[in-house]
């Protein structure tokens with residue numbers, strides 16, 4: 001049998017917070033293959049790859065590279081061995097040009113001076129060699145995500161990578177960009193490179209993977225040749241049971257308008273206009289989805305709606321009450337719930353207990369307040385225990401600090417709070433990003449339940465599956481504008497939606513105006 | 519969680535142990551009779567009733583400033599203004615003690631209230647400067663210490679000074695403005711009781727009230743608190759002002775309990791000690807009296823050692839520095855901690871199988 005290019009044996013990783021992210025993982029990669037590392041979020045994939053790349057030290061375990069035992073103490077060691085990694089979050093310098101980023105740390109010199117011409121030439125050559133063309137002179141900040149990713153890949157190739165690790169490369173890409181990436185990966189393999197590709201999208205594995213290794217809860221859950229398994233098989237390996245991520249949802253029965261957004265404009269200081277007159281409305285009993293590649297103004301729009309950012313002009317009415325420029329407290333008291341995009345930054349206080357996290361919007365109201373000044377810790381505790389049970393939060397009790405929970409359970413804490421405030425409007429921004437299938441299914445179904453209870457739901461998601469599955473009506477944002485509106489999602493395909501998201505297609509203004517209903 | 523907090527406790531104990539050993543080595547090096555000197559340092563404060571009382575009295579202002587600093591630190595804000603707040607509290611207390619009618623009980627209470635209000639006002643200035651002009655609270659609270667000092671001395675000198683005394687001190691307070699004694703000898707006054715009451719009050723404030731919840735949440739995660747609807751600037755301001763009140767009353771306790779007149783010619787340094795106490799107590803009000811008594815003990819021990827041997831009391835500053843360094847150094851004992859965590863995780867994992 002051929003020697004594997006990489007073998008990781010019995011890898012254990014325990015983080016300083018006590019999380020055992022890898023529990024004796026074995027991982028083998030053959031030269032010249034595209035190896036998909038599969039697993040739900042939190043399964044330990046990134047951890048395993050960070051160990052391979054020298055970013056984390058394993059608690060125990062061995063690594064063999066090309067048959068020899070190696071010790072990888074830093075990314076520097078990894079690069080020297082010929083291992084390259086493209087992280088989940090890119091690590092480029094936005095203000096530098098493409099070429100400067102690519103040669104960063106190994107700048108070509110003429111005498112003692114940095115030679116721009118050489119950098120451009122090197123960038124052009126390596127791009128051509130691998131069929132990954134990039135504009136050498138442009139600044140990274142002006143380029144779309146797909147191109148940035150190519151730059152990251154080229155960076156590793158220039159440093160001599162033979163084994164390339166890509167951590168969830170398609171999470172931020174449109175369907176079209178994904179296709180281009182796959183073409184490039186195939187080309188790299190044909191030139192003798194080996195690729196480890198992390199994902200939890202099974203269709204992609206089927207499309208380009210040769211072999212898979214599945215992790216579940218920090219342990220090996222299966223290994224197979226892609227051609228021998230079906231998507232159902234893989235999904236069963238990932239979650240340990242049959243999952244059907246189908247949301248049971250009846251047609252919406254919209255009532256009166258709850259949220260009315262008109263002409264929101266916003267220009268961040270020192271930047272170009274980011275929101276160019278956004279108008280739409282959401283009625284009770286319906287879910288309005290906002291689709292779009294991240295970074296097209298969705299975040300800022302939601303922050304303005306929830307009082308976390310000051311917009312330049314416009315109007316935000318909730319049940320007729322003007323809330324443009326109001327504080328988060330005023331907005332919440334107007335019966336608005338908010339599931340923030342970044343749960344660790346805004347969704348929870350990681351060091352506080354679950355039960356304290358569950359009352360941040362209501363500790364000052366009965367039954368949690370006691371008199372004018374005090375809080376009733378007994379009531380807060382009871383509420384905590386009740387919601388932990390009701391939302392299936394995996395924790396010994398509600399006094400456990402949130403930081404001890406896995407990503408999916410942390411998000412359940414957030415939704416347990418936001419879904420129990422009996423809000424008339426729920427603003428959910430990326431409600432299931434980066435969490436396991438079980439929790440995703442739960443949260444999506446609850447969101448539909450909230451709709452059926454009569455709440456108006458505004459859903460922002462970069463996950464196409466999610467917006468398409470949950471939305472009753474849909475708008476698409478591109479570069480701070482609404483470029484598409486669908487009053488029904490029947491017959492809409494991902495491909496079609498992708499064209500709007502990339503700015504290739506745009507609806508007529510009259511059509512977009514229909515997003516405002518009355 | 520339990521594991522990590524008991525770890526913190528052990529870490530502090532080990533840090534103290536190591537510092538005491540280092541202190542002994544230092545004594546070995548510097549003293550002609552090191553055993554004698556170090557014995558006074560270690561046992562001195564407990565060797566006589568007078569010394570026990572001295573050490574407890576010394577700890578009282580440290581408890582107050584430790585609490586004051588803890589409140590602000592809990593909100594992840596910085597405060598080096600406790601020094602000035604305490605000083606101005608003492609001045610305001612002195613003014614009321616001397617100028618107000620001498621009515622039993624009411625008088626001393628008025629003294630305390632005045633001290634607290636003065637402390638609050640002093641703490642409010644950096645807060646307002648911060649919110650209106652975005653001036654760093656670090657710099658302005660430090661400046662306010664000097665303002666308190668010079669303004670306070672000026673005020674005492676021109677309005678409250680006892681012309682018959684040979685140096686700059688205020689008139690002696692009337693008896694109605696004395697903090698009562700627990701035990702008349704050696705000035706064992708009620709300060710320690712008031713301090714312990716404040717420990718409970720501050721604990722209640724932080725863990726059982728709305729403002730306490732707000733303070734802790736913004737300390738844990740400011741952006742989360744903001745998104746949850748907490749008024750962050752107001753909370754920061756409140757934390758500073760409440761802290762100012764606690765520091766202010768400490769000044770009044772000192773003048774009404776120990777001296778019965780105002781006699782400070784320098785900033786007494788309790789505000790900065792409060793930072794050390796808060797650090798050792800990990801900002802937990804319940805830990806504050808222990809940390810303060812510990813520091814008070816060291817200080818008293820050092821003073822006794824100085825009186826009884828050829829060692830200088832300055833040694834305690836060195837010890838203090840060791841303890842702080844070790845307690846705050848993240849890496850200290852971290853491998854051990856990591857091993858403990860790994861063991862616990864593995865065990866939990868096996869139990870789950």
Ligand SMILES: Nc1ncnc2c1ncn2[C@@H]1O[C@H](COP(=O)(O)OP(=O)(O)O)[C@@H](O)[C@H]1O
Pocket residue numbers: 015016017019020021039040041042043044045046047048405406407
């Ligand atoms: N730096 C870290 N410190 C502590 N825990 C971490 C850290 N990184 C990841 N974890 C935890 O380890 C587990 C595995 O995470 P990760 O390797 O990122 O999974 P995946 O990439 O498969 O989604 C999760 O429970 C996560 O919360």
Ligand SMILES: [Mg+2]
Pocket residue numbers: 042045046047088167
């Ligand atoms: Mg990951």
